[in-house]
Amino acid sequence: MEGIAMRYFVLFLFAFVMWLILTWPADWQHIIVGVIVSIIVMVLFGRLAVVGEVKMFDPKRWAWFIVYLVVFIWECIKANLDVAYRVIHPRMPIKPGIVKVKTNLKSDIARTFLANTITMTPGTLSVDVDGDELYIHWIYVRDETVEGATKYIVGRFERFLAKVFE
Amino acid sequence: MNELIGLIIITVGVVFDFFGVLGLLRLPDVYNRLQAATKCITLGTCGIMLGTFVMNGFTGLGIKALIAIPFIFFTAATGSHALARGAHKFGIKLWHKSVCDKYREKVTTDKGNK
Incomplete structure (x- = not known):
């Protein structure tokens, strides 16, 4: 269960950071819309994310x-x-x-x-x-x-x- | 100086885009045309993006152009794969001079086994 929650959260974070980079400089309107859109993306595609299959912290x-x-x-x-x-x-x-x-x-x-x-x-x-x-x-x-x-x-x-x- | 380098990269990109379009017009069937569309047009468009980045540096526009590059790569590869598979499933034949079609052999044996 924890793995699945983690998967959704990482996808949310990824989408949100990507949004911030694309809309920089950030202001409140951008951030609110970004959170809403990231949540929609997370709900729709969270089960498809591939987090955890890749060992990311190995230099x-x-x-x-x-x-x-x-x-x-x-x-x-x-x-x-x-x-x-x-x-x-x-x-x-x-x-x-x-x-x-x-x-x-x-x-x-x-x-x-x-x-x-x-x-x-x-x-x-x-x-x-x-x-x-x-x-x-x-x-x-x-x-x-x-x-x-x-x-x-x-x-x-x-x-x-x-x-x-x- | 950055301006000049950027313009050169953009020119190279446009030339590759041109070859891609020429390929779309000249090559014989849908699979070969997809090859031209994915390869030349992806690199061409990425070149234009990279040139934009070099000209603008780390500004809003430049960063956005840079981020667009990996997205173009992934979507072009995935999209062409989906199109080729869909075309084959729909029954579009390969060009008459094609040498082999292992995929059709596989599809027919699969049907035979069912």
Whole structure:
């Protein structure tokens, strides 16, 4: 029970702080509206919050998270150049298809991050998740088999995410 | 100086946005178009936001622009995932030159097992 109350409270705090940053400088009208809106958000989405699944106060995890962010931003820029190249190339060198990959990550939040990361990186877009299998739309299929696709798509991020979230 | 750097970043962002729109027009099917929409347009828009932040510094406007970046990232990724899944469930076919569709194989075997 305590865990659930904590979950609601952290979500409220997060929403309220976010609101304060967005409406800075704060005055009474902003604060009152912010409290009301945060309570509405808390009631609607409190049960979905993922507080407690992540061990937040471990500096090692934060360090790995920063490493992960750097890798992610670099891959993201590469993704953009890649798509831009395929788009402006007169013959459009694309070979699309949906492949299946497997992940070793266990927790929901790690899988969420993995799916979002895959969407943001070169030529891949996650379509569905089913247990430990992800279905990925790939703009240029290099390898149709499960193992090959896993190595290309998931391998780059999985070890970082495992260190951050598990 | 900040003004100049900000303007350069904004220009890069607009160029990426342009490629994204070009991709939306040129690519053949809904899944490929989603790829262009999520990647180029996200980075392009984030570039514009970052440029705004660099030009304005830590003022109200700059901070808001900076906070918008992670929100754009998360919503773009999640939204494109929902759209792709919805399109596939609705039965929209992949482009005729697509090489494989493991997801449809999975959906048909699931139906067969029921």
